[in-house]
Amino acid sequence: MTPEAVVRDESRTERKKREKLTRIMRTARQLFERKGFDATTMREIAAKADIGHGTLFLYARSKEDLLVMMFRDEVGRAVDEAIATVPRRRALIDQLLHVLGALVSHHERNVALARVFVKELPFVDDTRHGVAAFMANLLTHMAELIAGAQAAGELATEPPPKLLASNVFAIFFSVLQRWLGHQRIDAAERDSLIRARIALQLECFRGKTARRASR
Amino acid sequence: MTPEAVVRDESRTERKKREKLTRIMRTARQLFERKGFDATTMREIAAKADIGHGTLFLYARSKEDLLVMMFRDEVGRAVDEAIATVPRRRALIDQLLHVLGALVSHHERNVALARVFVKELPFVDDTRHGVAAFMANLLTHMAELIAGAQAAGELATEPPPKLLASNVFAIFFSVLQRWLGHQRIDAAERDSLIRARIALQLECFRGKTARRASR
DNA sequence: GGTCAGAACTGACCGTTGTCAGTTTCAACC
């Protein structure tokens, strides 16, 4: 099924819905970025998107939901690009940080909005927007990088890649939460913490070559 | 300074404030537990605590804040007790799970409230209630358990205990978020995930005896 | 092209949280 076919198959209703959603997302992005999350009202977004404000709640269950949908799109694209440009023949940790760094970079563009996103992320209802799919995609690719390092002998083969990827992401995410949360740490400390703590999880499983060299 | 001295030094204003806070917390706990978080209103809490509802906002910046204050107290006590009863001469992971398990047990009493708490925890303003102190306390004691295992030769001495404790907690917390968040996993899966993933972080640093035995 | 079921849409409405200008209470000092 080509994209054209998809578009052609679309009924008028479906096309209008899609266009409306696009309009909503663009408007929301503009307002959230210009005025901030709290200062933007759902009524305002609806008015600027030229729909009744009740309609807006058919597309996003809540204001937070709207922001998560928006971020999921943007962050998803950023991560996809980062995955496509992972440097080959580099240490595993640098490859992982290449991907996770893309996430950080995106969040750095607007810390206040990122805070809301990161706060909601673990709690959104995944049946609506594809947050679960986004996470699954990210973890799968991280697991592939890990499996690659295992195949190359950089890492011991015992730990299941998926489980290790989950741990690495959990560690990363906790630093992200700390950065965006109450404890105001600066960018430098954030980055060095991310590296040090992920290294602590990977280090132990360093391949036999690496381990012998270090002892 | 004995507690009596503290009480004696207290002015009438200060005593009334303290009593009012106690009354607020007790009332909030009752209502939150009976009716749930959303169904309880700030006006209702204020009325039952016999204060103007504007006053309530002098004691808790928001409704979420109120819940966090309440949980911080309860969970703090639960953790302190767990720390005091850590089994000696057991594997490190069992000791850590003894403490973290106390947290889980408490949250199991009311999952809906725990969800709000866990969602807010990384983002509360730590200058008000002692959330930062609570976390510092927990991480310090976890680090002590780790240092103990290192001294006993159960664990390699390279990893800084504090850093390792942070990682263990991050991993634990991510499973907690997943349990309370969108992906509904059951208690059994939650517990086995917690154990497996923390083991993955600790395993690598198993002391020389243990490592030799396992190879 | 007429009919109809259901999907999409709307805005008046509700109850909420959180604010703030004005009021009361308090303790320290004369």
Added chain:
DNA sequence: GGTTGAAACTGACAACGGTCAGTTCTGACC
């Protein structure tokens, strides 16, 4: 015990998010 400045308190108020009964649109079928 009178004065006073500040801290604690209050509830009318504003503005918001979210709901839902009623309305409009749409496309499938005869």
